[in-house]
Amino acid sequence: MYVIDATALNAVQSIGNPGAAFNELTNLVQGGELVYCREVRDELRRIALDEPPHMWVQANWIAVKDAGPPLAHIQWAARVHRELIDPDADYELPGLYVLAQAHYLQSSGDAVAVVTEEYGELATRAALGEVCLQAGFDCIDLRACFTRCGGALAALVAPAAPPPPQPPAQPVQAPPPVGPAA
Numbered sequence: 001m002y003v004i005d006a007t008a009l010n011a012v013q014s015i016g017n018p019g020a021a022f023n024e025l026t027n028l029v030q031g032g033e034l035v036y037c038r039e040v041r042d043e044l045r046r047i048a049l050d051e052p053p054h055m056w057v058q059a060n061w062i063a064v065k066d067a068g069p070p071l072a073h074i075q076w077a078a079r080v081h082r083e084l085i086d087p088d089a090d091y092e093l094p095g096l097y098v099l100a101q102a103h104y105l106q107s108s109g110d111a112v113a114v115v116t117e118e119y120g121e122l123a124t125r126a127a128l129g130e131v132c133l134q135a136g137f138d139c140i141d142l143r144a145c146f147t148r149c150g151g152a153l154a155a156l157v158a159p160a161a162p163p164p165p166q167p168p169a170q171p172v173q174a175p176p177p178v179g180p181a182a
Contacts, residue, residue, distance in 0.1 A: 009036070010053050011117045012025070027150065040094045050101045068101065078096060084128065085089065086146045088124050114137050129141075
């Protein structure tokens with residue numbers, strides 16, 4: 001089971017064929033293998049309104065299984081991982097909810113991987129990827145998720161095959177000299 005965040009969904013647009021990538025992600029949602037929470041949908045509405053990631057989460061919302069963590073898991077995340085909370089934000093950041101959703105699914109017996117592009121240092125809070133790794137969750141970026149899923153998704157991020165080897169060039173022979181030799 002994959003729990004994806006807004007940064008990873010935004011990164012789909014950097015894949016060579018984002019339309020095909022979103023189609024394959026839809027298959028994962030419909031198969032119950034990929035989930036996202038309401039706060040991810042709201043974050044994409046806030047930062048990418050009417051762009052492909054926002055339109056995709058809206059179109060797939062009805063099919064998302066376990067679309068949000070129970071309150072007890074949100075409280076756990078807020079208590080144990082306060083570093084995900086931005087004290088200056090005037091909106092709810094989805095990272096805390098993504099972590100809570102992963103915690104809920106894992107406690108329900110699912111093998112869970114958090115899919116995010118959020119790593120490194122941030123100005124006002126910790127990055128989701130860093131917190132997930134420190135908390136012992138499997139945490140991967142979008143390309144790793146596609147590779148792990150295999151099939152058509154893996155093909156979208158596979159390195160391009162090198163061109164076939166070319167036969168060595170034949171040496172060009174100089175034409176014979178014309179006229180008297182000097």
